Amino acid sequence: MLKADNLHITFNAGSPIETRALRGLSLEIPTGQFVTVIGSNGAGKSTLLNAISGEAMLDRGSIVIDGTELGRMPVWRRAARVARVFQDPLLGTCEDLTIEENLALAASRGGRRGLRRALGSNMRSEFRERLAILGLGLEDRLQDRIGLLSGGQRQAVSLLMAALRPSRILLLDEHTAALDPRIAAFVLDITRRIVAERKLTTLMVTHSMRQALEIGDRTIMLHQGQVVLDVAGEARTRLDVPQLLELFERVRGETVWDDALLLG
Amino acid sequence: MSWYALWGALEIGFIYGLVALGVLISFRILRFPDLTVDGSFPLGAAVAATLIVAGWEPFSATLVATLAGGLAGAITGWLNVRLRIMDLLASILMMIALYSINLRIMGRPNVPLITEPTVFSFFELDTVPEYISRPLLVLAVVVAIKLALDWYLGTRTGLALRATGSNPRMARAQGVATGVMVLAGLALSNALCALGGALFAQSQGVSDISMGIGTIVIGLAAVIVGESLFSSRKLIVMTAAVVLGAVLYRLFVALALNADFIGLQAQDLNLITAVLVTIFLVVPLLRQKLRERRN
Numbered sequence A: 001m002l003k004a005d006n007l008h009i010t011f012n013a014g015s016p017i018e019t020r021a022l023r024g025l026s027l028e029i030p031t032g033q034f035v036t037v038i039g040s041n042g043a044g045k046s047t048l049l050n051a052i053s054g055e056a057m058l059d060r061g062s063i064v065i066d067g068t069e070l071g072r073m074p075v076w077r078r079a080a081r082v083a084r085v086f087q088d089p090l091l092g093t094c095e096d097l098t099i100e101e102n103l104a105l106a107a108s109r110g111g112r113r114g115l116r117r118a119l120g121s122n123m124r125s126e127f128r129e130r131l132a133i134l135g136l137g138l139e140d141r142l143q144d145r146i147g148l149l150s151g152g153q154r155q156a157v158s159l160l161m162a163a164l165r166p167s168r169i170l171l172l173d174e175h176t177a178a179l180d181p182r183i184a185a186f187v188l189d190i191t192r193r194i195v196a197e198r199k200l201t202t203l204m205v206t207h208s209m210r211q212a213l214e215i216g217d218r219t220i221m222l223h224q225g226q227v228v229l230d231v232a233g234e235a236r237t238r239l240d241v242p243q244l245l246e247l248f249e250r251v252r253g254e255t256v257w258d259d260a261l262l263l264g
Numbered sequence B: 001m002s003w004y005a006l007w008g009a010l011e012i013g014f015i016y017g018l019v020a021l022g023v024l025i026s027f028r029i030l031r032f033p034d035l036t037v038d039g040s041f042p043l044g045a046a047v048a049a050t051l052i053v054a055g056w057e058p059f060s061a062t063l064v065a066t067l068a069g070g071l072a073g074a075i076t077g078w079l080n081v082r083l084r085i086m087d088l089l090a091s092i093l094m095m096i097a098l099y100s101i102n103l104r105i106m107g108r109p110n111v112p113l114i115t116e117p118t119v120f121s122f123f124e125l126d127t128v129p130e131y132i133s134r135p136l137l138v139l140a141v142v143v144a145i146k147l148a149l150d151w152y153l154g155t156r157t158g159l160a161l162r163a164t165g166s167n168p169r170m171a172r173a174q175g176v177a178t179g180v181m182v183l184a185g186l187a188l189s190n191a192l193c194a195l196g197g198a199l200f201a202q203s204q205g206v207s208d209i210s211m212g213i214g215t216i217v218i219g220l221a222a223v224i225v226g227e228s229l230f231s232s233r234k235l236i237v238m239t240a241a242v243v244l245g246a247v248l249y250r251l252f253v254a255l256a257l258n259a260d261f262i263g264l265q266a267q268d269l270n271l272i273t274a275v276l277v278t279i280f281l282v283v284p285l286l287r288q289k290l291r292e293r294r295n
Helices: A045-053 A099-107 A121-134 A151-164 A181-198 A209-214 A233-238 A241-252 B003-029 B037-053 B058-081 B087-106 B119-123 B130-153 B156-166 B168-173 B178-204 B215-229 B235-258 B266-294
Strands: A002-011 A019-029 A034-038 A060-065 A082-085 A169-173 A202-205 A218-223 A226-232 B110-112 B206-208
Touching: A002 A045, A019 A045, A019 A060, A019 A226, A034 A045, A034 A209, A045 A082, A045 A169, A045 A202, A082 A151, A099 A121, A099 A151, A099 B156, A121 A151, A121 A181, A151 A181, A209 A241, A218 A241, A226 A233, A226 A241, B003 B037, B003 B130, B003 B156, B003 B178, B003 B215, B003 B235, B037 B058, B037 B087, B037 B110, B037 B178, B037 B206, B037 B215, B058 B087, B058 B119, B058 B178, B119 B130, B119 B178, B130 B156, B130 B178, B130 B235, B156 B168, B156 B178, B168 B178, B178 B206, B178 B215, B215 B235, B215 B266, B235 B266
Parallel strands: A034 A202, A034 A218, A082 A169, A169 A202
Antiparallel strands: A002 A019, A002 A060, A218 A226, B110 B206
């Protein structure tokens, strides 16, 4: 279970470009729940994910994962608990390394690395098995540099990497936003399958209202660094995109101008 | 070029092969522009020479020199990681600091070793002349270190080191302590350079404060020559390629200096280096142009 309590983060405090990204955000996610997050630019979606992963440090508040207070724990030490897929497909994988080396790197996430061989035949056959799920033929290209793959393929591998070791929470930061629609649908489908199969506790930021309602168990909306809408279960099933949009406009106190929110 | 000069060039080439492996780790694998090398190479020479003159056994002296280089590299890493000083600047600070430190260690600008025992004196054979046995000994050291490095880069920690240089944000998300890896990588890199310096001093019979100048350029030249000859990105090939690059570079320099009709002299060394590196940087471009024209 993840428990975020009264999170505050301000960037460039005291300067003319001061940004109060999180303003007392609180959120509880029970184990195994799949939460989608929506909100306009600057609502604090990415900052929330960065606060959990450790890339942004809290000014105030606390984040507790299964009883462990994260405090000022650095990113790499949180990696045993937090898995992440970035928005930029180039960021989630190491382009100079081969497909199998990338997977091997993820296979020791959260463990001691030591001087054992990074790759063995057991590991390779496991990787082949996992890659075959994607149906992209990557299981036969283990020793290709990952830089040779397309953005969508790399994002699919990033997802496999994130699920390779157990984690307490999986963070997905608009991980389909940079892909073309067909590939995005494919990656989203894989996301669903992996999350369901591994019963992962997941926090997914998305720019698509429809995705936010269709996928997962619960939807939250952020505005000005706080949770302004939180729906699950029956209430969520009854909600449709136009209604959500209306709610969205109401909290913002203005009409939606961003086409990206309407489409998709 | 005489037979004797050829073996001499090989010997120095193999020694710079160690520097080339170090530069491969910092510049290529970690992508850290590390100029500490110009200080850690003479540091290795200074420590080894001073200890040998003080009566130390040459092998332990060489080992301590190597460790001293590792410490210098770790300090550069610390300046960058902990104190957040820009990578290039951190390494320059360490480089100039080492100039004074090396003078302090030696107590004077140079320490002759001609009459002292060296690691090479232990391998003097009656059947093989010294000018041949010495390059072979250095070759054995370089090959052993190349193989050890290949092994290390294939381990989980080695993979983490490569990821740190290639995509640090992703590496951290995968649980790699990237700061520690930068420190360790620079320590390893500069330890190899210091080992090179220690062997260089014992091979040339002197440790001199100015012998570090331009080491980084030679190391980079070796890496660039090696890379332009082999296009493979496989690490096993790259580690071999940069050592070969160092040897070829040294042979080219020896050829240029020994060809009387060109009229080049020892003081033209740095100019020759600059021209050679330029040529090898342009070769891949020319090759590509040729290929395009053919198609």
